[in-house]
Amino acid sequence: MAFELPKVTLTLREAPSRLRTFLGPILAFGIAMLLGGLLVALMGKSPWQALDVYFIHPLLDSYNLQALALKASPLVLMAIGLSYCYRANLWNIGAEGQFVIGGTCAGAIAIFTHGAPDNTLWILPAMLLAGVMGGMVTALIPAILKVSLGVSEILTSLMLVYVSQLTLDYLVRGPWRDPKGFNFPVTVTFDPAATLPPLFDGARVHVGVLLTLAIVIIAAIMQGRSLFNFAVRLLGLAPRAARFAGFSEARITLIVFALSGGLAGLAGFMEVSGQINQLQPSISPGYGFTAIIVAFLGRLSPVGILVAGFVLSLTYIGGEAAQISMQLPLDMTQTFQGLLLFCILSADILTRYDVSLAKART
Amino acid sequence: MSGTTRRGLIQNSAILGLSLATSGVALAADPLKVAFVYVGPVGDFGYSYQHDLGRKALQAAMGDKVVTSFLENVPESDSERVFEQLARAGNGLIFGTSFGFMEPMLKVAKRYPKVMFEHATGYKRAPNLSTYSAKFHEGRYVIGQIAAKMSKTGTIGYIAAFPIPEVISGINAFMLGAQSINPEIKVKIVWANVWFDPGKEADAAKVLLSQGCDIITQHTDSAAPLQVVEKAGMHGFGQSSDMSRFAPKAILSSIVDNWGGYYIARTKAVMDGSWKSTDTWGGMDADMVRMGPFMNMPDDVKAMADATSAAIKAGKLNPFKGPVVKQDGTVVAKAGEAVADKDILGMNWYVKGIDGKVPG
Structure with a gap:
């Protein structure tokens, strides 16, 4: 043989060094920026301007920061919920559907109370509750099927996404259609009493983002401190050990699914009440699936998820700005998002494993 | 304007x-x-x-x-x-x-x-x-006439996106045009529930062909259905844009926005x-709707299509002129009248002769 491929060996490090863990993602981000800049330059545009438009400009004024917070809020909420499932080695792929049902249930209350006086204070709390419950029940279906019959939660939670979307679609095109809407598939617009108020006068961002922030903080404080968190991790890492320790696998499964469904439903409520202000055939541009990426980018930790949610939102908003001011195509944004993920996940491997090259023995 | x-x-x-x-x-x-x-x-x-x-x-x-x-x-x-x-x-x-x-x-x-x-x-x-x-429906009236002239099986396939007034009024205008040539014409409708999904649209076209349709028309945005009919040796129409380059042998015309x-x-x-x-x-009078080239049809059909387009453009022909009758027999517009604009813009019913009912 004239040519031999070197053999790549990956060895799991006992404990990845703190420095590597810290520098890995930063280096990955830098490499992704470099590659992205190269692509922009190849398209004949200035990479410096692109850098400014994508990452600097959106952080400079209050309006853009608010837009960022609005976009990141549902992603972060759902990713926090999903992180509990994933740490327990349970695969809830259906946050999108739980979000949709949460939004639908919250919207139902807004629609049925349409015309109530503006000072009807119970409507928003009821919508919140309906949203959380809706998401929770949707998530519990795969959890119960898994616990009782051993059905794969990956398939059932994913399939329920389509059921959820079609349910909303049916309601909006049929019974809940705005009677004055020329037969178009939208419901009435929500009353002020069913709309989340802005954070301050004239703000774009609604009070819901405070709730998101509070949930991140609570999750961060609980992490590493509560018995429940320990049980979840143990179930994920060593299910047999978890059983010996007396933790009920079924109970944990039900709780983490309820938690993640409830948070997705909460996000759905915030989106319809704070942003869209009506129900329409589609209320999510795929937030539930993007949240899976956010959860892993944030390494399943609450603070990491917060950062990852903001970084990913930044690429969306920067990407729009680049389309507007530099006429860069949408494909560029999507390519860059892909590059970023690829680099960060590669860095992750290089952090956790030792890589050695050796000539393959023949 | x-x-x-x-x-x-x-x-x-x-x-x-x-x-x-x-x-x-x-x-x-x-x-x-x-x-x-x-x-x-x-x-x-x-x-x-x-x-x-x-x-x-x-x-x-x-x-x-x-x-x-x-x-x-x-x-x-x-x-x-x-x-x-x-x-x-x-x-x-x-x-x-x-x-x-x-x-x-x-x-x-x-x-x-x-x-x-x-x-x-x-x-x-x-x-x-x-x-x-x-007024996209003006173009649909013209292609309805062409389809009725050209169809041998008397059954036409219609791929529709969503049951909103624009699509429903398009179906009705198409049917009224077709009925003006052949009162017995049949239209089979498939709801794709997407505006743009070449895979789904192509599947819908295949289903309609297998059900005996020899002409397919579409109110979805991709050229995939046309490519399917081109392969099958049947005929179809382009949507929104002149799509003749995607199906040079199959295309009869396009409704061009x-x-x-x-x-x-x-x-x-x-x-x-x-x-x-x-x-x-x-509509056609304001040049916001145009007909693509009339292709792959005998001269008499082409002459008819030209005449109908010209009449609509000149304001002499209203596709929704009476008599227009709903499926259940209700008269919406009597002879000599026309369906009101607001009823076209909120349309949620089929004209008589279409089988099936409006979804939703």
Whole structure:
């Protein structure tokens, strides 16, 4: 043989060094920026301007920061919920559907109370509750099927996404259609009493983002401190050990699914009440699936998820700005998002494993 | 643009010119920034593609007096921020081309009273938010006649996107055109529930062919159904854009949306201060709807199609002229009358002769 491929060996490090863990993602981000800049330059545009438009400009004024917070809020909420499932080695792929049902249930209350006086204070709390419950029940279906019959939660939670979307679609095109809407598939617009108020006068961002922030903080404080968190991790890492320790696998499964469904439903409520202000055939541009990426980018930790949610939102908003001011195509944004993920996940491997090259023995 | 709106424009231009002059949007020296927001990709070669051709026509006509930009694939539920960013980026005129942009545009228009907005296919307006649409159903009447002449099996397949008034009125106009040639004609409808999904659209076409349809027409945006009928040796029609290059042997004609003229007129109106919130619904007479070349048909069918198009363009033929009867026998328009515009814009019923019922 004239040519031999070197053999790549990956060895799991006992404990990845703190420095590597810290520098890995930063280096990955830098490499992704470099590659992205190269692509922009190849398209004949200035990479410096692109850098400014994508990452600097959106952080400079209050309006853009608010837009960022609005976009990141549902992603972060759902990713926090999903992180509990994933740490327990349970695969809830259906946050999108739980979000949709949460939004639908919250919207139902807004629609049925349409015309109530503006000072009807119970409507928003009821919508919140309906949203959380809706998401929770949707998530519990795969959890119960898994616990009782051993059905794969990956398939059932994913399939329920389509059921959820079609349910909303049916309601909006049929019974809940705005009677004055020329037969178009939208419901009435929500009353002020069913709309989340802005954070301050004239703000774009609604009070819901405070709730998101509070949930991140609570999750961060609980992490590493509560018995429940320990049980979840143990179930994920060593299910047999978890059983010996007396933790009920079924109970944990039900709780983490309820938690993640409830948070997705909460996000759905915030989106319809704070942003869209009506129900329409589609209320999510795929937030539930993007949240899976956010959860892993944030390494399943609450603070990491917060950062990852903001970084990913930044690429969306920067990407729009680049389309507007530099006429860069949408494909560029999507390519860059892909590059970023690829680099960060590669860095992750290089952090956790030792890589050695050796000539393959023949 | 229809005659009535143009008259409205002139009447109110004086008042609005004054308010614009004081608002300082239209400074003569700076180019006007005009932005377009599309729900689909410009590469769909259908609906969004035609809007982008309109944008290019605008840029070509106005040269360095305007700067145009566009955003594609914008999800409707997440579009408010996009419109707001465009308003903040200094655009003086913003076009949104999908029905689902209605509420977001309405909200942003309220916050940016000095920016003019134009929403295609919607019905909510504001002092700085106009609506515009085209009478696509006029073209559907013409292709309905062609289909009835050309079909050997007497059964025509119809791929429809969503049961909204624009699509329903298209189905009805098509059927009325077809019935004017062959009262016994049958139409089979498949709901794709997407505007653009080549895979789904192609599957729908295959199903319809297997059910004995020999002509397929579509109210979805990709050229995939045409490519299926081309392979099967049957016939079809293009949607939104002249699609003859995708199916040179199968295509009979296309209904072409032509937005360029409207975009140029509205941009000029903003520049000279005569822009006013209006509702425009133009058809063949306003050149907003055109027929693509009539191809792959005998001369007599072509002559008929030419005559029908000319009659519609001249205002002599209204596709919804009476008698129009609903499936259940209710008379909507008696002979000598026509279905009212508002009933076409909110249409949720089929004309007699169509089997099945409107979903939803």
